[in-house]
Amino acid sequence: MAVKKVTIEEIAHAAGVSPATVSRVLNNKRNVSPELAARVKEVITTLGYRPNEIARGLVNGKTSAFSVVVPDIDNPFFSKICKVIQDIIGKDTYSLLLYNSNGVLDKEKEIIEELAARLIKGVFLVAPRMPPRDILDLCKHYDISPVVVDAKVESYRLPAVWVDNTTAFIEATEYLIRNGHRKIGFIAGPHVVTNSEDRLRGYLLGLQRHGIEKAESLIRESDYTIAGGYEAARYMFEEIESRPTALICSNDLMAVGAMAYLRQKGIQIPDEVSIIGCDDIDVAGSLYPPLTTIAQPISKLGKVAAQLMLQYISHDELPPKVILHAELVVRESTSSNHEEVSNVGV
Amino acid sequence: MAVKKVTIEEIAHAAGVSPATVSRVLNNKRNVSPELAARVKEVITTLGYRPNEIARGLVNGKTSAFSVVVPDIDNPFFSKICKVIQDIIGKDTYSLLLYNSNGVLDKEKEIIEELAARLIKGVFLVAPRMPPRDILDLCKHYDISPVVVDAKVESYRLPAVWVDNTTAFIEATEYLIRNGHRKIGFIAGPHVVTNSEDRLRGYLLGLQRHGIEKAESLIRESDYTIAGGYEAARYMFEEIESRPTALICSNDLMAVGAMAYLRQKGIQIPDEVSIIGCDDIDVAGSLYPPLTTIAQPISKLGKVAAQLMLQYISHDELPPKVILHAELVVRESTSSNHEEVSNVGV
DNA sequence: CTGTTAGCGCTTTCAT
DNA sequence: ATGAAAGCGCTAACAG
Numbered sequence: 001m002a003v004k005k006v007t008i009e010e011i012a013h014a015a016g017v018s019p020a021t022v023s024r025v026l027n028n029k030r031n032v033s034p035e036l037a038a039r040v041k042e043v044i045t046t047l048g049y050r051p052n053e054i055a056r057g058l059v060n061g062k063t064s065a066f067s068v069v070v071p072d073i074d075n076p077f078f079s080k081i082c083k084v085i086q087d088i089i090g091k092d093t094y095s096l097l098l099y100n101s102n103g104v105l106d107k108e109k110e111i112i113e114e115l116a117a118r119l120i121k122g123v124f125l126v127a128p129r130m131p132p133r134d135i136l137d138l139c140k141h142y143d144i145s146p147v148v149v150d151a152k153v154e155s156y157r158l159p160a161v162w163v164d165n166t167t168a169f170i171e172a173t174e175y176l177i178r179n180g181h182r183k184i185g186f187i188a189g190p191h192v193v194t195n196s197e198d199r200l201r202g203y204l205l206g207l208q209r210h211g212i213e214k215a216e217s218l219i220r221e222s223d224y225t226i227a228g229g230y231e232a233a234r235y236m237f238e239e240i241e242s243r244p245t246a247l248i249c250s251n252d253l254m255a256v257g258a259m260a261y262l263r264q265k266g267i268q269i270p271d272e273v274s275i276i277g278c279d280d281i282d283v284a285g286s287l288y289p290p291l292t293t294i295a296q297p298i299s300k301l302g303k304v305a306a307q308l309m310l311q312y313i314s315h316d317e318l319p320p321k322v323i324l325h326a327e328l329v330v331r332e333s334t335s336s337n338h339e340e341v342s343n344v345g346v
Numbered sequence: 347m348a349v350k351k352v353t354i355e356e357i358a359h360a361a362g363v364s365p366a367t368v369s370r371v372l373n374n375k376r377n378v379s380p381e382l383a384a385r386v387k388e389v390i391t392t393l394g395y396r397p398n399e400i401a402r403g404l405v406n407g408k409t410s411a412f413s414v415v416v417p418d419i420d421n422p423f424f425s426k427i428c429k430v431i432q433d434i435i436g437k438d439t440y441s442l443l444l445y446n447s448n449g450v451l452d453k454e455k456e457i458i459e460e461l462a463a464r465l466i467k468g469v470f471l472v473a474p475r476m477p478p479r480d481i482l483d484l485c486k487h488y489d490i491s492p493v494v495v496d497a498k499v500e501s502y503r504l505p506a507v508w509v510d511n512t513t514a515f516i517e518a519t520e521y522l523i524r525n526g527h528r529k530i531g532f533i534a535g536p537h538v539v540t541n542s543e544d545r546l547r548g549y550l551l552g553l554q555r556h557g558i559e560k561a562e563s564l565i566r567e568s569d570y571t572i573a574g575g576y577e578a579a580r581y582m583f584e585e586i587e588s589r590p591t592a593l594i595c596s597n598d599l600m601a602v603g604a605m606a607y608l609r610q611k612g613i614q615i616p617d618e619v620s621i622i623g624c625d626d627i628d629v630a631g632s633l634y635p636p637l638t639t640i641a642q643p644i645s646k647l648g649k650v651a652a653q654l655m656l657q658y659i660s661h662d663e664l665p666p667k668v669i670l671h672a673e674l675v676v677r678e679s680t681s682s683n684h685e686e687v688s689n690v691g692v
Numbered sequence: 693c694t695g696t697t698a699g700c701g702c703t704t705t706c707a708t
Numbered sequence: 709a710t711g712a713a714a715g716c717g718c719t720a721a722c723a724g
Contacts, residue, residue: 230632363695367693
């Protein structure tokens with residue numbers, strides 16, 4: 001049988017005080033005499049009372065809950081971010097509402113409206129499709145504190161943390177060039193996402209710095225999934241005249257797909273083709289060959305995001321933007337010097 | 347500037363009716379005249395009104411939200427289940443609170459108490475550590491509808507969906523035996539989880555059916571992680587006198603870890619050692635060699651769980667338990683006939 | 693069929 | 709320092 005829940009009134013009654021006093025104790029207001037506070041606290045524990053968060057939410061106009069909106073919780077990059085955020089904000093007895101946007105703009109807007117109806121205090125928008133302008137407007141309109149995670153929002157008053165992908169991709173591209181590659185394929189993510197654009201830009205800048213001309217046929221946009229990587233690799237090795245000797249994938253899942261394709265075709269990694277991924281998801285180092293990848297500071301991203309949020313809502317001032325760095329982790333999917341084999345398979 | 351939210355009262359006023367009528371329209375009660383209903387609906391859309399779910403929750407005693415509690419959202423098996431559940435219950439404008447238990451019993455209990463304070467309607471307990479008795483008691487106490495996912499709960503009045511792991515592991519074991527293996531190692535999950543026990547039991551039954559004696563040294567308990575699999579494989583190939591010619595891992599993550607270990611030691615898969623995983627996570631087929639694995643019906647698990655919940659809370663009757671089947675997906679990490687190489691490396 | 697009224701459990705003026 | 713009372717936005721009797 002469901003036991004009737006203990007209310008603040010019963011606590012007040014049992015402690016011989018008014019509900020207001022109990023409320024004060026609960027919220028650590030200073031204007032309660034120590035004796036009363038102690039008595040109330042004791043009654044609370046003995047009766048196993050716990051405030052009704054929904055009632056609190058109604059009167060306060062906000063509940064003690066946040067939400068995280070990700071494009072795809074099934075992508076290890078995002079699930080790890082969720083985990084970290086959850087860990088940190090959970091400590092402050094905040095809870096976390098999970099939403100999957102599937103990377104659809106309208107869905108993101110719907111979700112925000114839904115959050116408003118639930119009196120959610122703040123939302124972590126991870127790799128949002130929505131332009132910053134809209135985020136700002138919608139969140140202001142609904143009085144929700146946003147924190148943008150993993151998307152560059154430079155010229156807006158929006159708390160945000162992201163990774164300098166462009167620099168990291170320049171480095172990755174240069175690494176390949178230094179190892180003798182000139183025909184470097186690039187598997188891009190959907191161009192509506194700022195990260196995709198930044199990564200592509202890094203690749204292009206890397207080429208440019210070494211006087212290598214961009215070839216449209218060596219750039220293929222795809223989804224950030226295994227299937228997306230597979231398909232893009234297939235395209236690059238079947239549909240165009242001259243194959244690349246190296247492939248930079250915009251994330252590790254794509255790299256996994258590309259590697260599966262190459263293996264299936266009997267193309268040796270890294271002897272014939274070098275592969276670089278991005279993210280450094282847990283399996284990356286355990287693949288065969290172990291994947292060279294641009295390690296994203298995933299945990300840090302989640303951690304900083306959570307801190308920004310906590311800071312934002314408590315001090316009510318715009319926290320500084322944070323730009324994290326990614327770094328190339330060299331494993332075995334790239335040959336350390338490609339000179340002697342760079343003409344194989346052309 | 348945060349715009350003041352539209353309330354039911356303003357709608358009532360604008361439509362020239364009472365708040366009660368608006369509420370009736372909102373909740374599709376039949377006793378409203380069509381004309382009034384139409385008028386109210388129009389006002390609702392033009393004013394962009396959306397009911398305050400928190401206020402509703404307070405008066406109803408329950409909010410329109412569910413929660414899912416997983417041991418580790420960062421495990422692709424669980425993240426996929428969350429995704430599916432979210433997809434389905436999201437359609438009914440329910441939202442989903444996410445909690446990570448880290449597989450800790452006390453944490454699970456804490457979470458349930460927290461859910462009670464938030465007037466959550468139902469909770470999906472995925473691979474819970476809590477014994478069924480406690481789940482039943484706690485949930486009844488707090489009036490939360492539980493659905494147990496991916497854990498066997500046979501003799502309790504608890505809505506549940508799980509997978510017949512024992513049969514699947516018997517089959518996997520027999521598959522290896524048919525291919526000439528007699529020394530089959532088993533990497534088990536933490537024994538407090540019913541799934542781990544069922545999988546181990548399947549392995550043991552498989553051996554028994556073929557008159558192969560169990561060897562304690564060929565069974566190693568570990569975590570359901572890459573690191574756990576790596577460590578268990580290391581143990582089996584370094585700490586015991588006689589190596590297995592095949593390894594069954596209790597999940598794919600463990601298999602990834604074990605494969606990484608073997609590769610590092612130069613041990614050939616499947617020539618020297620065959621590997622079987624369990625789950626069939628997205629990357630399984632793209633590993634090298636592609637992983638033979640016991641495919642769990644992950645999406646189905648989530649889908650059925652969501653349906654059970656919806657059914658449970660709407661008809662208020664105990665839905666039937668559902669047992670799903672897993673099946674062996676043979677790829678290339680197992681040799682199809684091991685006879686000729688079964689003595690290698692012993 | 694429709695409106696009036698009384699809370700749901702809590703926080704917060706406003707008195708004292 | 710404490711209590712009384714009002715009210716957050718909504719739903720559910722209860723009248724009519």
